[in-house]
Amino acid sequence: MNTAGHSEATARRGLELTPFRGLRYDPDRVGSLAAVTSPPYDVVVRPDGLHHLQSADPYNIVRLILPQAPTAGARNEQASDTLRRWQSEGVLATDPEPGLYVYEQRDGDGMLQRGIIGALRVSDPSEGVVLPHEDVMPHVVADRADLMRATSANLEPLLLTYRGDGSISSTAELVERVAGQPPLLATTTEDGYSHRLWSITDPADLARVQSDLAQHQALIADGHHRWATYRRLRTEHDSPSPWDYGLVLLVDTARYPLRVRAIHRLLHGVPVADALAALKGRFRIQHLPVSLPEALGALADSACAGNAFLLAGDGAFHLVDRPDPDLLARTIPVERPVAWRTLDATVLHSTLLDHVWDIPEDDPARIAYIHDTAATVEKAERDGGTAVLLHPVREEVVRDLARQGVTMPRKSTSFGPKPASGLVLRTLGR
Known part of the structure; x- marks a missing residue:
């Protein structure tokens, strides 16, 4: 299975999700998995939330996604040095073989979300494969691009949604079957959400997921700036390369509806x-x-x-x-x-x-x-x-506008629950 990337000329239309070797915390090297996770970088309420997360554990992921230093250059250098150090110390370790990851979130009110984390081919807007629904702020894209260049990593997944037909598809059946097995990790964060992660490495299972998802398009639920960053960085590297792909979580909202908040x-x-x-x-x-x-x-x-x-x-x-x-x-x-x-x-x-x-x-x-x-x-x-x-705006309004190619004003919606940052990272090589 080719995980390095494909040229735009030969890439098929539709969602092209590929396995990758996830970089994950060694639970024996950190205080707890919950203590090293964080909400996505743009959800952390700063400065109070940032300080709280930094003090929760010396290895909290916030030190990578929101590094603190006097200048932008120093911040990015700090994140790069921190990531290398944690890898050399064994705090973060790479999984032995490429896979896709089934990710589950639950809360105390009965909400259940399951999806698949993988490396998604970064498509052009003209292809209509990944639909944005919000404008982005150029300075935020530039900031995220600088951080990704410095670390050569996707530090947290975007949240994308697609609409299955509501039936048990091959992907849905596989997700349900995998979720019945012992997970790679399980933790409950202080907000009351429980998180579990499994890997899919069997070639036949991977092929089923890829074939199914290739028939779908996706809506960006959370992560417009990071998707724009993926697109910018892809153009800076000759294809094929790992930069042709970006880390995402794909959720079938026909089975697991998201909450839409303002x-x-x-x-x-x-x-x-x-x-x-x-x-x-x-x-x-x-x-x-x-x-x-x-x-x-x-x-x-x-x-x-x-x-x-x-x-x-x-x-x-x-x-x-x-x-x-x-x-x-x-x-x-x-x-x-x-x-x-x-x-x-x-x-x-x-x-x-x-x-x-x-x-x-x-x-x-x-x-x-x-x-x-x-x-x-x-x-x-x-x-x-x-x-x-x-x-909040209704999800059907958001999707209808996106299909028309119309973007909403910046920061118009908040889909959730969002994936916790720190459970699985993707490195792109240096």
Whole structure:
């Protein structure tokens, strides 16, 4: 089986997933597997979450995916040196033979997710094999590319989804059978999620999975910047090479539906009073002296009727809805599909950020993107900024836009649960 890569000219259309020799923590060399894992790099709530993970274990994966140093160059050099040292010390060890990996997550509420981790051929957008649904920020792609170049590794998998027909396909049957066997590893992280990992190395099983997946396209659920990074790095290396492929987790959402949540915004240095003052006469504003769950319920009700946002940071919640139609007509591009023009994220970026608040969406000194709702509110209250909370978009809307080739505004959705970082890595050679 060829795992090195294929040229674009000979690659078949469809998902092309290949086995690889996973790099994994030796459980005898770390405090616990749970203590060395992390959420994906862009979900870690910094700086508090970063410091917590760094102190959890000296070998926590966050030291690779979010290295800390005064300059970008020093950070990437530190990550590279750390990865080499952990490999030489045996903290991280390479599996003896190439395989695909069945990955399972469970939580205490009965949620079960299973998927397959492998090295996916990095396709061009024109092929329609991997569908993005969000725009990316160039500086983030550049940052991730620098880190991957320095480490010559895919340090954490993207989350991709595909839609099976809901029946027991050859892949689904294999995943279920493998999940009934003893795992390579099992751990429960502090968020209450249990994680298990198995390897598939039998050539016949690998061929079944590859043949089945070759009939499908995938939607990027989480990891747009890393996919864009894979594409950039692929162009920098002659094909075939390991850079033709990138580490992904593929989940069949016909069998294991994902949860879709919003990604919220934190406006630095913008008091809630100032943010609201700029909206007067342009949106309806309702002050809600209620708890966060009640405020989110009011947001959900209002979002059913049109664009709505929840502002917080001053100890209360403020429902902002019913935008002025003339304002929307002046600020939102008319050439885009109606489904795109009416998205809350579109109105937030095109109308509020660009025209009302005048905040660049890609300036980390002015705006932050946070997945956790309560954390967004707490940081706004602590820092004197404004939390802008959004209601999540339905998965079918996301998929329909992606199939039309229409990308949503940056950081519009959060699909989950996301794979834990640190369970399996992929090295690309130096």
